[in-house]
Amino acid sequence: MTDWQRLDPRTLATQPVATVAKAIVPAIAAMVGLGSAIGLNFALLIGIAVVVGAGALPWWTTTYRVTPTHLEIRRGVLNRTTVTARLDRVRSVDLEADVVHRVLRVTKVAVGTGVDESRLELDSLGVDEAERLRVALLHGSRPTDEPAAPAPVHEIARLDWSWVRFAPLNVGNLVIALAAFGAVLSQFDQVIDEQRVERAWHWLRDSDVPLLAGGVLLAGLLLWVPCACLGYAVRWYGLSITREQGKDGPTLRRVHGALTQRATTVEEAKIRGAVVRRRALVGLAGGAELHLLTTGLEDNETHLLPSAPRELVDDVATDVLGERAALRAPVTAHGAVARRRCYVRNLRDALLTTAGTALAVWLARAGGLGLAVWLPLVVLVVAVPVAVATAELHYRRLGHTLTERYLVSCTGTFTASRTALESDGIVGWRVHQSFWDRRRGLAQLVATTAAGKEQVVVPDVPLGEAVAVAAAATPRMVEGFLA
Amino acid sequence: MxxxxxxxxxxxxxxxxxxxxxxxxxxxxxxxxxxxxxxxxxxxxxxxxxxxxxxxxxxxxxxxxxxxxxxxxxxxRIRFDVHRWEVTDIAVHVRSGWLSRTDEIVPLSRVQTVDSAQGPLMRVFGLRTVTVQTASSAGTVAIACLDDAVAQEVVARLVAITAATPEDAT
The missing domain is CATH 1.10.287 (Helix Hairpins)
Structure with missing residues (x-):
């Protein structure tokens, strides 16, 4: 196929809708402004013409073709630009379709070439055409008019509706939801004047506070649980993770989404490790989520699985990483000194908080504000047990180990994370000791990598152990520098 | 045991x-x-x-x-005692710090770029810093304050070795 192809004609419909959705507020403002000057009907006509024109422009100016060696995309009328990507450099082909796209059965195609942030995008192609292009780019077969030969597909995981039970336990999402709620509420700050606040305050003082708090909590819970479940269901509807045979080895493909549907493909050769996170309440309920550490994608920490039962998450991760030990092997604790470090750090924070409260109370009283003298004492009584408990928890979650192929680091206080990074994916080491670390013989071991967040930290590990781990994980790199 | x-x-x-x-x-x-x-x-x-x-x-x-x-x-004085560097055929090892200690090791097969830089004040003292970058933004290693001539030599050597190891740098 060497002919230049256009985008799907249905793009003419999707683009204006996207443009309008993005620019609805300024568009209306401009229309009203223009309308008062030249008459509303005329302004409306101009508005429609602009929107339709903006939609037609990409369709009119963009063409693409697949040659035996390259994918070429040509854009522009006066300023013609041609973007090309070598087919053997194509690392990922992602499809994304929002509601409008899905109604019209078209989809966006984004082609990644393994270099960060340079993606070739086609917005949009028909669903069948996009699938043909995807297969052609990833599996090397030239796109033809008959449907591609079905590649052997092996399903690794599929959404089970029982997983929705974890959604309300994800308190992090609650914080995000509350922040959004607060942002919406702040739009009404003109309505809330001092009088109302005062009246509310009086009403609050006269009412039964525990009963009221219980009621608010219950109402919040009743509102939060269905919202969280709905959010989870909409985002992860139809999740399926499959393995296909790409032209240079197997690829993982993840499809999900009820409204906006996304299909992401990752070459398995680009996977350098995984992170299993057990968030506070989700973890207590036996759930976990899975992220992949990859290189050369736009987002190098692919969220592969949402909150799901831990057994299943570990099974999927084992399948992807090819090693059970990376997920389940017991980890080495960092020892008494590291534990002491955890306690000292937390107790110091507790004492600083107390001191801060004491200072605030003192300043307030000096300024004539009657804050209770015993307030710092209350803070101390609460903060110290919390500090001790979290220190112990933090220490128990700290650990590392080295399996046959992976460096494993476990960290976290409330959220327990287990990061497995392939030893082959380590592109350097840093052993850092602060002044206090040196006095205690601890070190912060950092394995740098191109994948994920670009580094994996093994914190507060005894110095000798840090060096031993580095030497064992990458003997060739470190051996020459050992004493 | x-x-x-x-x-x-x-x-x-x-x-x-x-x-x-x-x-x-x-x-x-x-x-x-x-x-x-x-x-x-x-x-x-x-x-x-x-x-x-x-x-x-x-x-x-x-x-x-x-x-x-x-x-x-x-x-x-302390930094001069602590700061050390070494380039073997396999890796770069740099130690730095005065109150803290940092050891950094980067294998030459994973090096992507080798830079050298000299600020105006460094020029007065005839010093130059060699920076080695890998595919990880967290894995950049600097050999600070080398003699200008030594730095040029190190850069040339690093470039020669990294060019000879055609491994995928990620």
Missing amino acids: TLPAPSLREPSHRVSQRAPAYWRVHAAVAAVVMWLTAVALLVTVLLVPGGWWSVLLWVGVAVLAVAPVPWLTLAP
């Missing part, structure tokens, strides 16, 4: 003999700014009638006056 824990040996080369002098001048510039600020604070505290905050100002003056002293006296 457990084996004795391994440790990293000192990399073989020191940085330039002129590095401590450069560090001292560098610190002196910062020190002058801090002392001028301290003088300004002192004038303020003496001229303006005192309040509860004058204690804080005195503390500020003391801190600003004393803080630069270690960087002018002790730090350059």
Whole structure:
């Protein structure tokens, strides 16, 4: 196929809708402004013409073709630009379709070439055409008019509706939801004047506070649980993770989404490790989520699985990483000194908080504000047990180990994370000791990598152990520098 | 029986003999700014009638006056003793810090770019810093304050070795 192809004609419909959705507020403002000057009907006509024109422009100016060696995309009328990507450099082909796209059965195609942030995008192609292009780019077969030969597909995981039970336990999402709620509420700050606040305050003082708090909590819970479940269901509807045979080895493909549907493909050769996170309440309920550490994608920490039962998450991760030990092997604790470090750090924070409260109370009283003298004492009584408990928890979650192929680091206080990074994916080491670390013989071991967040930290590990781990994980790199 | 824990040996080369002098001048510039600020604070505290905050100002003056002293006296000497580097055929090893210690090792097969840089003050002292970058933004290693000639030599050597190892750098 060497002919230049256009985008799907249905793009003419999707683009204006996207443009309008993005620019609805300024568009209306401009229309009203223009309308008062030249008459509303005329302004409306101009508005429609602009929107339709903006939609037609990409369709009119963009063409693409697949040659035996390259994918070429040509854009522009006066300023013609041609973007090309070598087919053997194509690392990922992602499809994304929002509601409008899905109604019209078209989809966006984004082609990644393994270099960060340079993606070739086609917005949009028909669903069948996009699938043909995807297969052609990833599996090397030239796109033809008959449907591609079905590649052997092996399903690794599929959404089970029982997983929705974890959604309300994800308190992090609650914080995000509350922040959004607060942002919406702040739009009404003109309505809330001092009088109302005062009246509310009086009403609050006269009412039964525990009963009221219980009621608010219950109402919040009743509102939060269905919202969280709905959010989870909409985002992860139809999740399926499959393995296909790409032209240079197997690829993982993840499809999900009820409204906006996304299909992401990752070459398995680009996977350098995984992170299993057990968030506070989700973890207590036996759930976990899975992220992949990859290189050369736009987002190098692919969220592969949402909150799901831990057994299943570990099974999927084992399948992807090819090693059970990376997920389940017991980890080495960092020892008494590291534990002491955890306690000292937390107790110091507790004492600083107390001191801060004491200072605030003192300043307030000096300024004539009657804050209770015993307030710092209350803070101390609460903060110290919390500090001790979290220190112990933090220490128990700290650990590392080295399996046959992976460096494993476990960290976290409330959220327990287990990061497995392939030893082959380590592109350097840093052993850092602060002044206090040196006095205690601890070190912060950092394995740098191109994948994920670009580094994996093994914190507060005894110095000798840090060096031993580095030497064992990458003997060739470190051996020459050992004493 | 457990084996004795391994440790990293000192990399073989020191940085330039002129590095401590450069560090001292560098610190002196910062020190002058801090002392001028301290003088300004002192004038303020003496001229303006005192309040509860004058204690804080005195503390500020003391801190600003004393803080630069270690960087002018002790730090350059200690850093010169600590800072070491070594380039083998396989990897670069750099040690740095004065209160802290940082050991960085980067295998040459994963090096993506080799840079060298020289600020105006470094030029006066004939110093140059060689920076080695990998595919990880967290994995950039700098060999600071080498003699200009040595730095050029190191760059040439690193480029030659990395060009000869055609491994995928990620």
